[in-house]
Amino acid sequence: MKRTTPTTLRTGVIIPAAGSGTRMGGPTPKQLLLLAGKPVLAHTCAAFLAIPAIEQLVIAVHPDHAATTRELLLPNLSREHHPRIRFTPGGASRQDSVQAGLTALDPEIELILVHDAARPLIDRETILRTIQGAAEHGAVIAAIPVKDTLKQAAPDQIIQATVDRSHLWQAQTPQAARRALLQEAMDHAARSGFQGTDEASLLEHHGLAVRLVEGNEQNLKITRPGDLQLAQHLLSQRAAxxxxxxxxxxxxxxxxxxxxxxxxxxxxxxxxxxxxxxxxxxxxxxxxxxxxxxxxxxxxxxxxxxxxxxxxxxxxxxxxxxxxxxxxxxxxxxxxxxxxxxxxxxxxxxxxxxxxxxxxxxxxxxxxxxxxxxxxxxxxxxxxxxxxxxxxxxxxxxxx
The missing domain is CATH 3.30.1330.50 (2-C-methyl-D-erythritol 2,4-cyclodiphosphate synthase)
Structure with a gap:
């Protein structure tokens, strides 16, 4: 395996955390639910703050949850990391929150990682691969090959075809890009009224090449209650x-x-x-x-x-x-x-x-x-x- 080392480009992270997480079925945003005694968001942030090459981490939060997020998050992160953490009001969409994060980062930050707040099991090596990949190629996303057989169905749930999965990948985060490229893509999307599902879709819409780097099977996104239980199980295994x-x-x-x-x-x-x-x-x-x-x-x-x-x-x-x-x-x-x-x-x-x-x-x-x-x-x-x-x-x- 090729050893991965951080790039010399000044690097920052944006965590869009302004969503409500309604599919979890409760009033508390999923990123603030407890996982192994800490908020999900604390696990997410700790993984990035453990890498010295990351200079700043911006969390885009819903104004209604800003105070609660600070109160729950900061005591669960090492005090030495607090100066690198910033909070900014998030927007109505992921795109808006990412733009708010870009604005909150210092202008000197050259390379941007965007990561889902509710992916708390992100590992160091995947983070380093996305940093290095974006430094070398301009824009990358972490992803894993699709393993399961995929079926295309009609509205009545009748299978129409089996989809060839040989070239299909499941997108994850972090998604990383040089700042200038990401800002160009964001501006182009705003002018054209395009709403992307992730940062890669914005870059693609602008005609920019995005490469894949190896993700991790355990880098799951917590969306439903069962996901939280699975993350708890995986984290308990890792804690040893x-x-x-x-x-x-x-x-x-x-x-x-x-x-x-x-x-x-x-x-x-x-x-x-x-x-x-x-x-x-x-x-x-x-x-x-x-x-x-x-x-x-x-x-x-x-x-x-x-x-x-x-x-x-x-x-x-x-x-x-x-x-x-x-x-x-x-x-x-x-x-x-x-x-x-x-x-x-x-x-x-x-x-x-x-x-x-x-x-x-x-x-x-x-x-x-x-x-x-x-x-x-x-x-x-x-x-x-x-x-x-x-x-x-x-x-x-x-x-x-």
């Missing part, structure tokens, strides 16, 4: 935290490069092994596999398989992290201890931290690395080898 521990040790030998945490270190000895023998990467990879309940590194990358001879262990970590993401897991934090008498590793720890954090898709401060000696005791103390312990805490995507 998984702990993993990894350990690795390799012998120091001549005529090998010393590579630790993806960093090549100038030393007269290197670590023996089938791959590049990077004990730091191996310990971290084993810890992630442990959290997943997926065995160890030897099961996935056996040392009798020639395709892994001298391979970079960072690549192996990349592959395991891709498996974790497919299982809905992401790294919360890692704590790594390297046991090494020589060479001195302190000058290299920052570079290791950055390499491993990039591979795991987290901020550098989420990967803590320590190096210690064993006071010349044991095989590491005698300079015969290097060992490493790693402990990870994994969480299900959008768990918090």
């Amino acid at each position: 935290m998984k702990i993993g521990h990894g350990f690795d040790a390799h012998r120091l030998v001549a005529d090998r490069r010393l590579i630790l945490g993806g960093v090549t270190i100038d030393y007269q000895l290197g670590l023996a092994g089938h791959s590049d023998a990077d004990v730091v990467c191996h310990a971290l990879t084993d810890a992630v596999l442990g959290a997943m309940g997926a065995g160890d590194i030897g099961r996935h990358f056996p040392d009798n398989d020639e395709q892994y001879r001298n391979i970079s262990s960072i690549l192996l970590l990349d592959r395991v992290m891709a498996q974790a993401r497919q299982a809905g897991l992401e790294l919360s934090n890692a704590d790594i201890t390297i046991l090494c008498q020589q060479p001195k590793l302190a000058p290299h720890l920052k570079a290791m931290q950055e390499h491993l954090a990039a591979s795991c898709g987290v901020a550098p401060q989420d990967v803590n690395i320590k190096a210690t000696t064993t006071e010349q005791m044991g095989y590491t103390g005698r300079g015969e080898g290097i060992a490493c312990h790693a402990v990870v805490l994994m969480r299900y995507s959008n768990a918090g």
Whole structure:
């Protein structure tokens, strides 16, 4: 899986939240209903605010619910995120609310994401894919392929045809576009009297190309009471935290490069092994596999398989992290201890931290690395080898 990184374009989010949600059958707007003890909208906003590249988040709310929305939402979001949150009065239609959000964002914001208030299970990777996709292509939407057989019916519910689904996709949000493109499409729709069902339809109406990026099956929209129950079930599954521990040790030998945490270190000895023998990467990879309940590194990358001879262990970590993401897991934090008498590793720890954090898709401060000696005791103390312990805490995507 290609690792996704945020774009350098200044990015903002608009959450249209001015609807009444009448299909839920109650007086409370669906975005304010409780899900796992918090308003649905709080889960939605938290997913975006967890991404530092998102500078501002505007919530377009119905004037009748503005005060209640603030009172319910802000206490359920980290105080450090409050400066990035703005509220603006929403309009009678989604289009009006999105336009209000555009107006409320600072003019310097270059890339816009629009996301449904009632899609609280949006995951980090889908958000990052839409940001990167819009930066590269101008406009994208998250979507998933249609899997079920589709039937075209007459008004009397008699089937007329089976629809070819091979090129059909189910639209989700976020939908993202460069600001200038989205504003052009909004202006064109206003002039022509066009009412779109989503931002992609506005862009299409203006003749602009919109690409699809991979969405997520769990990124459901809460519309009816049963949807809230399903979201509750999925969120309870995600809330579980998984702990993993990894350990690795390799012998120091001549005529090998010393590579630790993806960093090549100038030393007269290197670590023996089938791959590049990077004990730091191996310990971290084993810890992630442990959290997943997926065995160890030897099961996935056996040392009798020639395709892994001298391979970079960072690549192996990349592959395991891709498996974790497919299982809905992401790294919360890692704590790594390297046991090494020589060479001195302190000058290299920052570079290791950055390499491993990039591979795991987290901020550098989420990967803590320590190096210690064993006071010349044991095989590491005698300079015969290097060992490493790693402990990870994994969480299900959008768990918090």
